[in-house]
Amino acid sequence: MLYGKWRPRGFDEVVGQDHIITTLRNALATSQVAHAYLFSGPRGTGKTTTARILARAVNCEALQAGEPCNVCRACEAIRRGNALDLIEMDAASNRGIDDVREIRDKIAFAPSDLRKKVYLLDEVHMLTGGAFNALLKTLEEPPPHAIFILATTELHDVPATIISRCQRYDFRRVANEAVVRRLRFICEQEGFKVPDQGLLQIAIQSRGGLRDAITLLEQVVARFGANPGTDDVLVSLGLTHDARSEALARALVEDDLGQALTLVREVADDGVDLTRFTRETIDVLRDVLLQVVKGAPNPASEHRLLGDSAIASRRGPGPVARAIEELAKADFRQDPGNPVPLEVACASLFIAPVVQAVAAPAANGGGPAREPAGQRPARPGPATGDAAQKPGREGDVSPEERFLRDLYGRCSTADFKLGAHLNGSCEVLSIEGDTLEMGFFFRPSMEKIQNEGRTLVEQQAEAILGRPMRLSVKLVERKAAAPRQRPKSGHLVQTARSIPGAVPIGKE
């Protein structure tokens, strides 16, 4: 196992956690060792490795500037895994009160061969409530010969009472460059030749977890030998490195909704993992954003789009940031193969930004409409006319909009896929007699509702209105001031509109 072989032997080899390592080494060098540590952070970032080095360091017979010597009897015993006084427990499988009680019962005994007894409790958040209580008692009054190192990937699941009794260290995701450096070092030592682009792909794919990165490297080499090309790496990672993610990013930046939706449909039809495809597209857009902001291509990026600085710089960072924001909302958990969330995310970009629509200051003393409405108390003062009657959140919403929200809620509960087409992609034009007229901003959503969602919508409309309804749809131009179906900003728009004299930009 490559990872086991290249596990750091000393603090100086731990990658990407300098803030922690420096503090620990200083504490060790000045003999200020705490009795309880809590290491939190994402998987594979070095928590257990650092804990084991710390276990050696507190027991080392020849500590050098905080670094364990790795050759003395204590270091050797711990490295070989046969030190009786290093007790490692995986709380994922030993999570009960009895497991912790066993620790408590034995902790009073002096260490058998080392200076300190070190308890390493991995995945500590998995402990049961009773086990945490038992642990807490132990942490309150530990014997001087014992040190606890708790590790967790889920800090929020660790009780505050436990956290407060530990010295806490937050491990970070390792930066891509640092992962690449370490991988390159390992390749040199092992005699592998992997292109830097390939190593970068491995780093990106492992999302800041060095252990995962090294495991991926091992898989690549196992499959393609010691000299894999970048394409081999991509294949091995199951990365399509789908050129279509760049094409989609480009379509979004260039305002080509038709192209964007075509690409999404194509990708979905090919059975591509949409979560990953969306993430890839976001990565491309992030690179574009960086490029726009810095005015220079990101040398660490592999995206060809970046060569094309003209596209992005012409439009500034706003649209790119918004594209990232919308794509990040696409949630495929309910139905992984269904492209609708991504389609809706793309389509949302083509609705004018809310802030622009309300940025016009009110003409007659209403004040600027930019204030976040949610944070503003009902304003006494010179409000006149309907602003004064504005009763609050509910009152800001037109009956049509309230109906549409209700309709969307009911339809998406009944059928998530179809319901998604009602979210942010349409408006209610009228409800008259037995006819519900809806205007859609995008043809794909309209056709979907027309052909497959008609019965659903008519049934739910009947349930809301208490009478049989017939649905009529048409394609409409979305208005610049059309409120988007986003709870936070919808309220803002409505509030702004209710201010006398407020006029959406461009609609004077």
Ligand SMILES: [Zn+2]
């Ligand atoms: Zn030593």
